[in-house]
Amino acid sequence: MRRKVNFKDMREKRCSGNSYYLLFSVLILFFFLSRLSLLAQTTSVPESGYRLSQPPAIYLETENIASEIISAEELARAMPFIKIVSSEAEAQVRVFIKRESREDKQIFLLHLQGLKELAGESDELKFELPLSASSPEIQKELLSVLRGSLMRFVGQSAISRRLQIKFLETVKPTAVADPWNFWTFNLNLSSFLNGEKSYNARNLFGSFSASRITPEWKIRLSLGGSWAESKYQYDSRVIRSTYEAENFQALIVRSINEHWSVGAYFTTMSSTYENVKLSLAPAPAIEFNLFPYSESTRRQLRFLYRLSFNAVSYREETIYLRTRENLWRQSLTAALELKRRWGTVSLSVQGSNYFHDWRQNRLTLSGEISLRLFKGLSFSLNGDYSRIHDQISLPRRGASLEEVILRRRQIETAYNYYFYISLNYTFGSILSKIVNPRFGEGGGFSIFISM
Template sequence: MKYVQKRLLQPTLMLTIFNHQERGNGLRTFISRKEVSALRNLLNFSIILISILVIWISPSYSQESEIDLKKMQESATKVFLDLSRRYQEYIKTEIPFVNYVRDRKEAQVHIMLTRQETGSGGTEYTLTLIGQQNYIGMDDTLKFVSQQMDTEEIIRGGIVRAIKMGLIRYVSKTPLAGDLSINYRRRADPNAVVDRWNYWVFNINTNSRLEGEESTKELRLRGSFSADRVTPDWKISLYISADYDKEEYKSDERIISSFTRSQDFQGLIIKSRGEHWSTGIYGSARSSIYSNIKFSYNIAPAIEYNVFPYSESTRREFRILYKAGYTDIRYDEVTIYDKIHENLFNESLSGTLEIKEKWGSVRTTLEGSNYFQDFSKNRIELFSDINIRLLKGLSLDLFGSISMIHDQLSLPKESATEEEMLLNQRLLATQYDYFTSIGLRYTFGSIYSNVVNSRFGGRRRRGYR
């Protein structure tokens, strides 16, 4: 048996061919360079051809998949989040099966979040889902209640769960419905609740602050205690606090000190009288160096009427409140009316309008008060906080208050020193005070706001000093 061994010139490739012949001696030969080149070209051509096929087929398949996913995402429900920015990024991350738009008029579902305090010190969050465009008439309301000691993670997790449940009815009408699943975590049947505290909630708070530089230092101490009991029929709130402030300024010539102290008590008992009426009684006691009040107390029965049902208070309310009561005041110093002690009868009437709708929100209070002994001793106060979405992407913010003051009965007869005025250590005579803020916001560009990117800690808006 003879064999022929043909060796390619490349050092990495050896090709051996066995050839059986009937006769003859063993023969070793080498293939020519021309044959090697042809074989190499054939191999390279095969590799290139296979690579082209892979490259041509893969993008085509990937592009088709991306197109399908893009079409599906474009058909997702468009949602406008009308709530605090502190929750928006978390919601967008946890609920990716809808499209978030930055203008309410582009949305198919407008989600509003309102809140109010519960009797236990927690918060009831009300989520109102309003259908728009092809979902007009499909509205819903869901609620989530947090406890007083719940962390931020627990609260925003509860809000997200409520939003998910509310969105199901809308998403079920889109192609994305096939990718959703609903899980149920069964819980044991709740037993009858036995509250050993009888709905009372107590809170103790203390706070201190020490701040200083080479020429200034400041010490502030705060303490408070509250007790609250809230049921559908009764609301009881008791609050007591004490404040102590001391500031000191050093100069080359002298040391200037400022010192104030105050104690305060407030009590409130309210009885529900149906969906529109409430009656109650206020009580308060106060001591304040700043206001020249050694000690005073006030007691005042009150009645309130709400034009809208109280059950709609998270969305709208128009409350009219009337109080009439008795006040006993003892002053630290003789007042400008030569009084050191007074017994007064007073009354007040206030109207509060709060509305939150798709076009924005309004919160306005107008209050007037006077003393029966002298109607010229009166006060009128107006407070307003308004946010209105004027046009697509354009919103107007208005915030302000103004007071007409003619009831400063506690002003000391002795004039305030320059130091007391500069350090805001004493109540000063005035016939009015005001504060106002006006702002316009305009946003334009892409209607979508789905993407969340937390790199570098997000965008920070800073002003100039």
């Protein structure tokens, strides 16, 4: 018996089953799409509020701070959540740190400026340390302050999700006693020997210096001496040449206020080159700075007046028929120094004369310019020029040909000068400080032209 198939019912059941299957598929697809959307929102952090997808690029600039205390390399080691760049043009944050000395403390000023994507974000901070603080102590405090101040910029980067913040309990600082009372000393002894078949030279140098510098007082003492002997042989002729000089210099300065200082120099010297057997020269001085001394790391315009008395005896009779004399002399110096992000400019002019004859005078112009032209390229220029009309110690007998050629005697001149120019370009990694002593320091080449 054949069964009658109702195709209409089968089509309705099949359509009903397909509807359930379609609904179930849509639900599964919706579930996966929602998970993918959530995953996309999690991994694409910058699209959900962060300005930067990478660590912020930091350009560091310092003023009056030694490189062993803070440098780009040290920042890169201490803060792996930032990126150090070598020029401001590449940076998203410029960090400027300046050190100033006042009274018995040193002040550190920090200025952070957002650039490019972080434009509009900025911060300024200041903290103080005693003058006796050591370099490691300064570095530790500086990195701690800088790490906290950079958080406002790091927080704009997706890398901030990987940072953890810890709170350290306050530790009371302890006073650091300086057993040297701010005195520093330096002792140097050196000798140089050089020779060949027809020539030999011997040189001996020695010096001792002591200094004590605080915001109120500046004391510098130095003692030095040098001796040199040379022997030249040409055929049967032998030429011997000797030179010796000794000197002692002292300077003491007392701060009055932010613009005025008073002090005194004392110099004693002896020199075969200058025909001076013994010279004693005390000199009181006074200085005015147009800008506050606290801004000296940024700008200075100083005027220094110096009045000296010189009791001098000569090795040989001078061109003025003198073997000893007492002289009064004055000098005035104006010095300008500007330090900016683009470089440094220094200019000075000094005039001096003897009171017994104002025609015995000297005028000296000095200048130095150091410019950072752009990333890695720097330009330096410095020089000195003097108009000379005060050579009162020249020996009456003059100088022999050997003394002139070997520069063992001062000779008459109306001027002297020097000039120096330098162009330097550095590129590559600023973080490469690896030391590898293999094969010494050899390698590479250089070209030097002298005229």
